[in-house]
Amino acid sequence: MAVDYAVIVVYLAGMLAMGWWGMRRAKSKSEFLVAGRRLGPWMYSGTMAAIVLGGASTIGGVGLGYKHGLSGAWMVFTIGLGLLALSVFFSARIARLKVYTVSEMLDLRYGGRAGVISGIVMWAYTLMLAVTSTIAYATIFDVLFDLHRTVAIILGGAIVVAYSTLGGMWSITITDMVQFVVKTIGLLLLLLPIAVVKAGGFSEMKAKLPDEYFAPFGIGGETIFTYVLIYTFGMLIGQDIWQRVFTARGDKVARWGGTVAGTYCLVYALAGAVIGTAAKVLYPNLGSADDAFATIVKDELPMGVRGLVLAAALAAVMSTSSGALIACATVANNDIWSRLRRLGGRGGGAAGGADGAGHDEVRGNRLFILIMGIGVIAIAIALNDVVEALTVAYNLLVGGLLVPILGGLLWKRGTVYGALAGVIVGGGAVVGLMAAYGILANEPVYYGLLSSLATYLIVSLVTRPTDEAVLAAWRRRLAGETDEESPETPSAPAVPVG
16 A cells, blocks of 8 residues: 555645645735636636535445446536536626625625625535535545544644645635546546446446446435435535635636536536446445445555545545635635624625735634634534535525525515525524424425525515615626726736636
């Protein structure tokens, strides 16, 4: 394993080096949180694909393939569909808003007062998303170094917290591009063909496995519908995803770069399912389906290649973890802490997306990433079940925020009171129903979403319409106009990236 260890160590050292590079570049709030809003199509596509394809999509996707065959691709497939829908229908408008958080968008659309409550729900989602990614380090480092679970979480989490704290979105962007390349080579170009060959090819796989392993809907219609509801819609509104949209250089980059990333997700989904199906042929009696990835990597790949593929799995986890961490810290600082400090009467939201006091803004956001990172590591050590934590995250996001966000983008008659009521009722219903039916039940997100929709529509219709001046300002922002010259001019030369 010496060669494999060397590959992993070089990879981890490179991540820290990228953090140091990002620290030298991130000199303003815009540079630190959204990479100066100037990523070009190639870098934007790579980083967007990297953040949405994490440990659940890689290790979990292979596990679903092991358990259900080719239809195990549906979970990751619905993630790709969500990213495609976001990119084609909404990303251009989102990028033109020039904000930092989803809550700032809600304040712009509804005229303030929606930010803190929506920020708390979004913070809970991003926190749990970061925790699930951090827990996944235990699996990977256990395979690599036979480390104790707690030590593995601390090691992996500390590296991500370090480079994210140092350089913010610039560090995360550069590391995500490296991680995208490593994942593409490790999973698609190496593990996929090797796994199929080792299993005897597709004809041998079909001969040894039941027919349902090759049925496109074998996983079940209700499961696919739930995946669409949680993951496809979740891609439309998550702060971690929107914060990447904010990094795009312009409308076309956001639309076409995101479309490329979404298409890549569809290919990645099928690859993971095929690898899992091959693992079922090779190891029909594994104790857990989630062990399929680590087992086939350990037993079937030559040294060096094995290290690269494990680095690819580590890359998948790190990209999602760092993206969720900076999203969590951005929401905590900009949507919750900063707003609570202003409750003394100095006005509503921070909806302008303005860059504050330069280095002070960077220092404050850097501090929040460090604090949130330490908290995420502590929670990850305390929790064991990744699936439950991820389900809680997406149930809260979709049940509490989907309707107010999409309603704001698509329905002129929606009001701030309807939005607030939708967040509170939908989020509360999700929490209550998870307690009644169980965290993994489908009912919480079904009924939570329906209650949020009904509440939003009724309250919006019975309350005063949003002020026309607010809507006019909203339309100007959607058109890419600003009320004043943006102070986000980067200190580095504004050279397009990617």
